[in-house]
Amino acid sequence: MMIDLLAAAVDFSTLPIRPEAFTIPAFSVGGSLWGPFALRWYSLAYIIGIAGAWFLLTRMIKRAGAPLDQPRLDDYITWATLGVIGGGRLGYVIFYNPEKYMADPMEIMRLWDGGMSFHGGCFGVIAACFLHGWFSKYNGLRLLDYVATVTPLGLGLGRVANFINGELWGRPTGTDWGIIFPDAGPEPRHPSQLYEAALEGGLLMIILTILFWATPARLRPGVLSGVFGLGYGLSRFIVEYYREPDRQLGILGSGLTMGQTLTLPMIAAGLLLIIIGLARKPVQA
Numbered sequence: 001m002m003i004d005l006l007a008a009a010v011d012f013s014t015l016p017i018r019p020e021a022f023t024i025p026a027f028s029v030g031g032s033l034w035g036p037f038a039l040r041w042y043s044l045a046y047i048i049g050i051a052g053a054w055f056l057l058t059r060m061i062k063r064a065g066a067p068l069d070q071p072r073l074d075d076y077i078t079w080a081t082l083g084v085i086g087g088g089r090l091g092y093v094i095f096y097n098p099e100k101y102m103a104d105p106m107e108i109m110r111l112w113d114g115g116m117s118f119h120g121g122c123f124g125v126i127a128a129c130f131l132h133g134w135f136s137k138y139n140g141l142r143l144l145d146y147v148a149t150v151t152p153l154g155l156g157l158g159r160v161a162n163f164i165n166g167e168l169w170g171r172p173t174g175t176d177w178g179i180i181f182p183d184a185g186p187e188p189r190h191p192s193q194l195y196e197a198a199l200e201g202g203l204l205m206i207i208l209t210i211l212f213w214a215t216p217a218r219l220r221p222g223v224l225s226g227v228f229g230l231g232y233g234l235s236r237f238i239v240e241y242y243r244e245p246d247r248q249l250g251i252l253g254s255g256l257t258m259g260q261t262l263t264l265p266m267i268a269a270g271l272l273l274i275i276i277g278l279a280r281k282p283v284q285a
Contacts, residue, residue: 049154087124156201
């Protein structure tokens with residue numbers, strides 16, 4: 001399939017993928033009909049991302065100098081899940097479509113209709129780290145370093161799920177190369193979802209994993225979080241030039257998209273965290 005994508009335009013509808021990972025057929029219980037029930041890849045990406053993060057974190061905290069133990073990590077995962085879902089939804093409502101949800105606030109609860117913001121979810125996770133650290137009496141910034149190291153897993157899976165859903169497509173390529181997405185017109189477009197999966201997911205995961213396991217970065221509070229913020233911000237900023245802007249917003253007066261605008265504080269905060277983290281003495285392992 002990759003050869004075809006590089007050679008000419010591909011009609012997305014001809015690809016052997018569909019939004020549902022699997023479907024449970026309708027069935028009858030006590031005379032009542034239930035179903036059918038479908039599990040979508042996008043939902044599965046959240047489930048695998050959170051479960052995968054917990055799996056990796058349980059191994060990471062076994063290294064000397066970890067900021068928390070297994071029971072507190074298990075408790076934190078619940079906080080993080082609420083932060084991702086709640087923050088992601090509210091972020092989308094506030095930054096991307098406030099008029100729609102002000103007209104009908106109950107629409108905010110319809111998560112199954114889509115509409116999540118990474119920046120909002122990121123804020124929710126950060127808040128969960130510091131609040132949980134405060135209540136459980138440990139350094140929330142150090143937990144954030146650990147969480148930042150595994151976050152690209154969920155990011156990459158989410159972007160692949162976006163591609164499978166045929167959503168958040170890229171801008172027209174201006175050539176015969178690209179993918180013709182449903183509801184996106186006849187022009188071949190960049191598969192920007194896969195660009196993001198490769199940069200925000202794959203490349204950033206490799207960099208952070210190496211820094212955590214092969215260097216003392218985990219002992220310098222803020223460094224890993226800063227690398228994540230800087231890496232994600234730069235990746236998203238670049239890919240936004242290939243991704244179609246949100247229809248309801250378009251290109252802002254600044255000449256940037258909303259996604260690019262929201263990454264600028266992340267880039268600045270990432271640089272600041274790296275500088276401060278490197279300037280401080282490392283914690284004892």
